[in-house]
Amino acid sequence: IPTIKLNNGREMPVEGYGCWKINYDRVWSLGSWLFNDDNRAGQVVLQAIRAGYRYIDSAYFYNVEKGVGHALRYAFRTGIVKREDMFIATKIWNNFHRRDRVVEGIRRSLRDMGLDYVDLAIIHWPMGFEDGDDVFPMYWNLSNVPREWSRNGFVETWQGMTDALDMGLAKSIGVSNFNIKQLKVLMDSSKIKPVVNQVECNPYYNxxxxxxxxxxxxxxxTAYSPLRQGYDLLDDPNLRRIARRHNKTAAQVALRWNIQRGVAVIPKSERRRRMNENINVFDFELRDDEMKAIDLLRQMPKLLTFGTTRSHPDYPFHDSY
Structure with a gap:
């Protein structure tokens, strides 16, 4: 898989494997973890590694990191890959936004995955929640409890991220779901710039x-939901027409479009056939007219709005970008 150079000089694979919902029964659901076996997540991640993925995109909130650790240890022990072959990313959740808790949050992910460091640590969302172990603190009206009611609390969180960088717990640091104003505030506050901003992005939300x-x-x-989670995008007649021309699928064309724009992609599928399909996008190139045709596709509302945080002072989606 080709790599893309980050602003700190390090390299990141241009395509990774996304771990959101690979162990769907364990995704947070309004106040309680639902029971499932870590082995399932581990088996899926190991399957992705065997398919050729070298960038694993995880997060504390996904509650799969013990499973990711099982897969990595097996892959290292059996010689499928070496640690230096892998690019592992995690994200700190919203209840770890206080400066000293950032390092604690990253250490929890490292412990669960059995790693000494991650290649990339990301602030999952700009909105900080109330400190504590409750990952989803809520008011009676089902809105989330902010850590504070002032704006730009993520500036302190970024200081904690730079602490983790200095301690060698992360090789690179970045953000996710930040809007442009928030990125500007962050860059004005620190000499260290985020290497990535991971956002929802696909041909219907470009x-x-x-x-x-x-x-x-x-x-x-970096684009999450690069296939729009399958919603209507893969049936788009324009994508299908371009795909037939290249003897590819609509999914492969959608991924290739982002890659050719210089956007990293993290598709997710638990099916071996789809995993292989999604990674097989480096043996063809879209023509300029095909890229433009995809650029002109109808734009749809974003899928992930995190509605329970709309009243948070750092909610990013009141601005369209």
């Missing part, structure tokens, strides 16, 4: 203005 800003500031934009 994030052109965010991409332009990131490229101007040497920040890699």
């Amino acid at each position: 994030q052109n203005k965010m991409l332009e800003f990131c490229q101007q500031n040497n920040i890699v934009m």
